[in-house]
Amino acid sequence: MEAGNTGKRLYKIVQIALIFLLTAAVCGIVKENRGSGDAKNEGNSRNYGQNAAVPDKREKTNPPAVPSGEQLTACSELSLYSGLPYFIEEYSERYIDYKRKNPDLPYEKVITYVNIGLDYDFYENVHVVEDGHEITVLVNKYNKLDDDFTPELTQLDQSVCVPGRGPQYLRREACEAFVKMHSDAKKLGLNITAYGTYRSIKKQHEIWNNAVKSGRTVEEVDSLNARGGHSEHHTGLAVDVIINDYAVEQTEEFKWYSENAHKYGFIIRYPKGKEHITGYKYEPWHLRYVGPEIAKEVYEKGITYDEYYVQAIQPAKNKNIVNCNIKCNTYSGNHP
Numbered sequence: 001m002e003a004g005n006t007g008k009r010l011y012k013i014v015q016i017a018l019i020f021l022l023t024a025a026v027c028g029i030v031k032e033n034r035g036s037g038d039a040k041n042e043g044n045s046r047n048y049g050q051n052a053a054v055p056d057k058r059e060k061t062n063p064p065a066v067p068s069g070e071q072l073t074a075c076s077e078l079s080l081y082s083g084l085p086y087f088i089e090e091y092s093e094r095y096i097d098y099k100r101k102n103p104d105l106p107y108e109k110v111i112t113y114v115n116i117g118l119d120y121d122f123y124e125n126v127h128v129v130e131d132g133h134e135i136t137v138l139v140n141k142y143n144k145l146d147d148d149f150t151p152e153l154t155q156l157d158q159s160v161c162v163p164g165r166g167p168q169y170l171r172r173e174a175c176e177a178f179v180k181m182h183s184d185a186k187k188l189g190l191n192i193t194a195y196g197t198y199r200s201i202k203k204q205h206e207i208w209n210n211a212v213k214s215g216r217t218v219e220e221v222d223s224l225n226a227r228g229g230h231s232e233h234h235t236g237l238a239v240d241v242i243i244n245d246y247a248v249e250q251t252e253e254f255k256w257y258s259e260n261a262h263k264y265g266f267i268i269r270y271p272k273g274k275e276h277i278t279g280y281k282y283e284p285w286h287l288r289y290v291g292p293e294i295a296k297e298v299y300e301k302g303i304t305y306d307e308y309y310v311q312a313i314q315p316a317k318n319k320n321i322v323n324c325n326i327k328c329n330t331y332s333g334n335h336p
């Protein structure tokens with residue numbers, strides 16, 4: 001057993017050393033590319049690796065730049081976290097840059113936040129999601145639905161909706177879970193009703209534009225209203241319950257659903273104190289359906305869905321892509 005443990009320790013040390021050397025080499029290359037860019041790009045952390053696409057001729061004649069001691073230390077520290085399932089090697093420079101700007105933030109959070117995209121401003125570096133029809137889809141200020149995206153919807157019975165708000169629609173899975181939650185709460189004398197559900201991209205554009213036209217600043221509007229394509233209501237998986245007002249916190253219904261909604265697959269998507277991650281003010285009325293298993297984990301961990309997605313869902317997706325590539329390569333090799 002002793003010999004086995006010593007062997008394992010040695011293997012781990014060699015492994016970390018190799019990762020360190022590899023990361024240091026990557027950092028060295030990045031530094032070299034940055035050094036060959038325009039002066040106006042110097043120090044601009046948003047231009048990640050852009051200069052690499054237009055190599056300067058000097059690059060070919062100059063000897064490779066040697067990473068500074070500070071960079072080597074940063075690379076060495078980062079390499080200790082390379083075993084995290086959500087560590088993305090190509091983001092190494094972004095991790096180091098974000099850690100330098102936020103030295104008190106633990107590396108696990110640095111990696112999580114960069115994976116979310118928080119090293120960019122909101123609505124900068126936006127991706128169009130490819131999994132809009134999946135229950136787990138992440139829609140936020142960095143991930144938008146395609147302009148043509150329309151989910152398959154089911155109309156909610158009027159008995160579970162706030163009167164006078166017009167017909168309400170959700171995806172079937174979310175609708176069934178909401179009806180179940182409503183009826184269980186009803187047995188306790190509580191009335192959890194749907195105030196607002198699915199919204200088209202056209203409607204979302206209207207809401208955002210009207211809010212800006214009303215004289216509020218763009219920053220203020222962005223903290224309350226999603227821009228078109230970026231709203232969870234567009235997925236058919238989000239429901240505002242009872243009323244979209246902080247008065248909802250004073251209700252017995254809120255006390256109950258804030259502790260029980262996850263059992264039905266719903267999470268409070270924009271929690272208090274997490275505005276710097278979600279980009280939205282606390283919304284006690286906005287529930288998002290993600291399914292009971294994920295909702296339980298998000299609830300128990302006390303994290304946002306943005307964090308959960310990049311830590312637990314995205315790595316599995318990336319793994320599938322790698323597996324697919326391996327299969328595809330094998331296939332093309334056998335059948336040229």
Ligand SMILES: [Zn+2]
Pocket residue numbers: 233238239240285286287
């Ligand atoms: Zn909402």
